[in-house]
Amino acid sequence: MNTVSSKAQAVRPGRPRSQERRLAVLHAAAELALEDAAAPTMDAIATRAGVSRTTLYKWWPSPSAVLLEGLLEHFHESIELDDALPVREALTGQVDALVHLLRDTAAGTLLRGLMAASSSDRTVGEAMLDTWLRPRREHAVHHLHRGIADGSLRAGTDVEIVTDALFAPVYHRLVWGHAPLEDDLAERICDLVWSGIAAP
Amino acid sequence: MNTVSSKAQAVRPGRPRSQERRLAVLHAAAELALEDAAAPTMDAIATRAGVSRTTLYKWWPSPSAVLLEGLLEHFHESIELDDALPVREALTGQVDALVHLLRDTAAGTLLRGLMAASSSDRTVGEAMLDTWLRPRREHAVHHLHRGIADGSLRAGTDVEIVTDALFAPVYHRLVWGHAPLEDDLAERICDLVWSGIAAP
Numbered sequence: 511m512n513t514v515s516s517k518a519q520a521v522r523p524g525r526p527r528s529q530e531r532r533l534a535v536l537h538a539a540a541e542l543a544l545e546d547a548a549a550p551t552m553d554a555i556a557t558r559a560g561v562s563r564t565t566l567y568k569w570w571p572s573p574s575a576v577l578l579e580g581l582l583e584h585f586h587e588s589i590e591l592d593d594a595l596p597v598r599e600a601l602t603g604q605v606d607a608l609v610h611l612l613r614d615t616a617a618g619t620l621l622r623g624l625m626a627a628s629s630s631d632r633t634v635g636e637a638m639l640d641t642w643l644r645p646r647r648e649h650a651v652h653h654l655h656r657g658i659a660d661g662s663l664r665a666g667t668d669v670e671i672v673t674d675a676l677f678a679p680v681y682h683r684l685v686w687g688h689a690p691l692e693d694d695l696a697e698r699i700c701d702l703v704w705s706g707i708a709a710p
Numbered sequence: 711m712n713t714v715s716s717k718a719q720a721v722r723p724g725r726p727r728s729q730e731r732r733l734a735v736l737h738a739a740a741e742l743a744l745e746d747a748a749a750p751t752m753d754a755i756a757t758r759a760g761v762s763r764t765t766l767y768k769w770w771p772s773p774s775a776v777l778l779e780g781l782l783e784h785f786h787e788s789i790e791l792d793d794a795l796p797v798r799e800a801l802t803g804q805v806d807a808l809v810h811l812l813r814d815t816a817a818g819t820l821l822r823g824l825m826a827a828s829s830s831d832r833t834v835g836e837a838m839l840d841t842w843l844r845p846r847r848e849h850a851v852h853h854l855h856r857g858i859a860d861g862s863l864r865a866g867t868d869v870e871i872v873t874d875a876l877f878a879p880v881y882h883r884l885v886w887g888h889a890p891l892e893d894d895l896a897e898r899i900c901d902l903v904w905s906g907i908a909a910p
Contacts, residue, residue, distance in 0.1 A: 622829040626825070629825070630826070644888065678874075682874060682882060689870060699871055702868060702907070703875070
């Protein structure tokens, strides 16, 4: 009992500092990657963040996982959950932010590189899902459920398919390059999707 | 003048044979790729098709270009232009055929590999566009224009965005793996898109 309680006490004051170091690592990973438009090594991240390589591997299973969580954190405002906004505006904003971050920052090149790596390395694919796509999709799904609840979207809206239809065209254009990531892309996608899901 | 006309005569009877050899090359490329779930070399394609490597490079700029045209040819029935079908049925059929060819044949693995290669090799990306995506998109756009013309789709339908919305989710799921390529995926995507584009 005593041991447990003294352990808890030992851990408690450490928490905020470890949280700070964790954020320092995420910032370092995102900064390095966006500066060089290339995935940084664990060593480079550790050096910039001032933590040991061992600590890094204790917290993240792979360089891709640190990098993706760093990017998620860095671009977090692009998926902020502002429930005061009408659902359509919130989601158009998220699609538009994705267009801009893939087109106007090194994130586009970085994500293309990670997608390429994921075709031969399963751990990269898992990191991409867990630390990039799923958290971003959850925010979109949250807004869609909010729309169904407030009556602005049809009951029975297929939220998974709607989320694919909203965001997949942006990634699709990034990968294939058949058409550019235009300024009005988000608006055009949302126009199409909303005519399908807006409550009558 | 004489030279030109005798050249034309010399070329004319050769045409069908050269067309046959061209098809033999495309079949060889697709067969080898689908057997091994890997891009074949120019040498392997030339050997199987019984043509010289030089001939191959005369007709196609790169191994990816032969392979992609071979796959396009092999899966051509998945984008047949059957104008007797109602537009919705024709397009749902195309999306469904894409789901099955990416999920149930080695084409999924092959296309993922080519997408990966295209992130560092521009010629692969160009071959993917010219000999896979654009011809397939053109068929979809053809049906959408047919629908606008016959009044089943709204005038002013944004055919480029609709084509993205129909097909991008399938490629997106292939690349990210956040959700499976389900049997009813085409139906669900088309349900969503049609509520947005069907004429009132």
